[in-house]
Amino acid sequence: MTEPLVELKNVSFTYDAEAAYALNNVSFNIYKGEWLAIVGHNGSGKSTLAKLLNGLHFPLEGCITVGGISLSEETVWEARKKIGMVFQNPDNQFVGTTVRDDVAFGLENHGIERSDMVQRVTESLEKVKMTSFLNQEPHHLSGGQKQRVAIAGVIALRPDIIILDESTSMLDPRGREEVLETVRELKRNYNMTVISITHDLEEAAKADRIIVMNKGQLYREGTPEEIFQMDEELVKLGLDIPFPVKLSKVLREKGLPLSRHYLSEEELVEELWTSHSKM
Amino acid sequence: MMDKMIFGRYVPAESVIHRMDPRSKLVLIFLFVCIVFLANNMLTYGLLTAYTFFMIALSKVPIRFIYTGLKPVLLLVVFTLFLHLFLTKEGEVLFRFGWITIYEEGLRQGIFISLRFFLLILMTSILTLTTTPIEITDGLESLLNPLNKVKFPVHELALMMSISLRFIPTLMQETDKIMKAQTARGADFTSGPIKERIKAIIPLLIPLFVSSFKRAEELAVAMESRGYRGGEGRTKYRQLSWGLKDTAMLAMLAALALVLFLLRT
Helix, strand or coil: CCCEEEEEEEEEECCCCCCCCCEEEEEEEEECCCEEEEECCCCCCHHHHHHHHCCCCCCCEEEEEECCEECCCCCHHHHHHHEEEECCCCHHHCCCCCHHHHHHHHHHHCCCCHHHHHHHHHHHHHHCCCHHHCCCCHHHCCHHHHHHHHHHHHHCCCCCEEEEECCCCCCCHHHHHHHHHHHHHHHHHHCCEEEEEECCHHHHCCCCEEEEEECCEEEEEECHHHHHCCHHHHHHCCCCCCHHHHHHHHHHHCCCCCCCCCCCHHHHHHHHHHHHHHC | CHHHHCHHHCCCCCCHHHHCCHHHHHHHHHHHHHHHHHCCCHHHHHHHHHHHHHHHHHHCCCHHHHHHHHHHHHHHHHHHHHHHHHHCCCCCEEEEECCEEEEHHHHHHHHHHHHHHHHHHHHHHHHHHHCCHHHHHHHHHHHHHHHHHHCCCHHHHHHHHHHHHHHHHHHHHHHHHHHHHHHHCCCCCCCCCHHHHHHHHHHHHHHHHHHHHHHHHHHHHHHHHCCCCCCCCCCCCCCCCCCHHHHHHHHHHHHHHHHHHHHCC
């Protein structure tokens, strides 16, 4: 991998001087074009991490560098141009009265010329396939559609990184798949860097790399395969292992010669039916 | 429920009035409110009425929409009429029935003042029926812009208005949800004496307030992360364009004002 896009060095943070650290001496890098999933149960510090990356809070100790800019009160607006964030609640991040106004909101904030703005609004709505909803009001949209509009609002600013802060956790399975597919496509076509903060390991399974957070510390870092090897340990951390991983583990215990722990249903099914035909 | 309350006011149609710049509509209404007081005889009131109905015809808004909007205030208009009828004791006595005496001046005043009231309501209804709330907000922001010089937070005010407009349906949906949840727990919102019913609203309002504050906070964070830092250096996506029709409409009103001024007694 190349030069890191985001660097965290010994970052610590606390909301309340009396309380325990929300983040305690965390260091890691994020590289260009990768999909990094940050997982952990409630209170593990993963959302705090997202807020620090976007300069909504500043680290108590340590430093964060985003695209060569060291995050501080002065540089935060520069850094926010590089990082777009999609939050959890679809309703509470929809500012405009209609879809196009909402996408334009970020552009207005950055003082983009109107002619450029109009073009970028249509362009980003095309990328998330929401063009036909241009003049819709938010209460006529589903959760998944609202999140796609939020993504359009983010990419209209042409950031290098998208942070999904539990963006799919309030959606139904279809909305979730819709949003993730949109992000996947953006990553594929525009080489975006994606950081998804989630407690859904199924979602994390499709990432390039996973970071497991626990009690404000970086617990483990690795590829999905490596992380899911931990299985019992993950359960102890309050995370739920994806079904295919669970199933392949149980099958192995029963004596079936599976070559590894499968992350996706398709792969597992593929191995199962081919292994049967060999006998 | 919510569609009727807020957005039902706006009637989409293709008309000159709909296409007018919200700024010119606002100015027009404001001037009309002043001009109405110029009228003081049959002829001038007749002219004003004709003008108002001409505007209604131009707006292409079906009469029944205007009527539903008028219904609640119609009572007030009638009330004004009667107030003047019975309380003004000037001019000749028209007729006397028991303790009721109606004077000529009372009848005249009553009709004129309630007509004035009626016309004002009609004109403002045309504004809200042909302009979306967000257009009105944009128009107001643009008109109030000079006040920025005296440190009046025009942009903030407009943003507050547009965010409120955007959240009205969301909060309505939420109210509905909480109402159902509380009904499921045995709350009764629809029967019983007034005192009981007001009490029943408390378990509805408190969760609504709590969630609104939570929403407000999350919205603030989301806005900040999208680069919002006040009105400075901000460009605008929505644009208003002042056209020939806007100037023409205002010129027409000015002509009307002049005629009224000449014809009044």
